[in-house]
Amino acid sequence: QVQLVESGGGLVQAGDSLRLSCAASGRTFTYNPMGWFRQAPGKEREFVAIISGNGKRFYADSVKGRFTISRDNAKNGIYLQMNTLKPEDTAVYSCAAPCNILTWTCDYWGQGTQVTVSS
Numbered sequence: 001q002v003q004l005v006e007s008g009g010g011l012v013q014a015g016d017s018l019r020l021s022c023a024a025s026g027r028t029f030t031y032n033p034m035g036w037f038r039q040a041p042g043k044e045r046e047f048v049a050i051i052s053g054n055g056k057r058f059y060a061d062s063v064k065g066r067f068t069i070s071r072d073n074a075k076n077g078i079y080l081q082m083n084t085l086k087p088e089d090t091a092v093y094s095c096a097a098p099c100n101i102l103t104w105t106c107d108y109w110g111q112g113t114q115v116t117v118s119s
Helices: none
Strands: 003-007 010-013 020-025 034-039 047-053 056-061 067-072 077-082 091-100 105-109 112-117
Touching: 003 091, 020 034, 020 091, 020 112, 034 067, 034 077, 034 105, 034 112, 047 067, 047 077, 056 067
Parallel strands: 010 112
Antiparallel strands: 003 020, 020 077, 034 047, 034 091, 047 056, 067 077, 091 105, 091 112
16 A cells, blocks of 8 residues: 655754655655645644655745755655744644645645644
């Protein structure tokens, strides 16, 4: 079966950095857009970033300039480098694939990794 597993979350202070990783198995997503989403306590899941099969990147305005999405097709995975973290970035971060760039929706989802940013 298709599985996506995130790692790299943790508890940090405002201004710190974290790098999230996502490894997929059961299907190759080399030609598919993959993305990161997050869900904060009491809020709806929101789009964070998507990277297309040919490396085009899209970001939510709230993270633009601070977060960077990348992919490693040899590992069938993606990464999210998060810099200058803010308390409002606190959420469960999930990776997903394949994603539709036009609708920002995806078919398969990982279990998520917790990112907590203290003020």
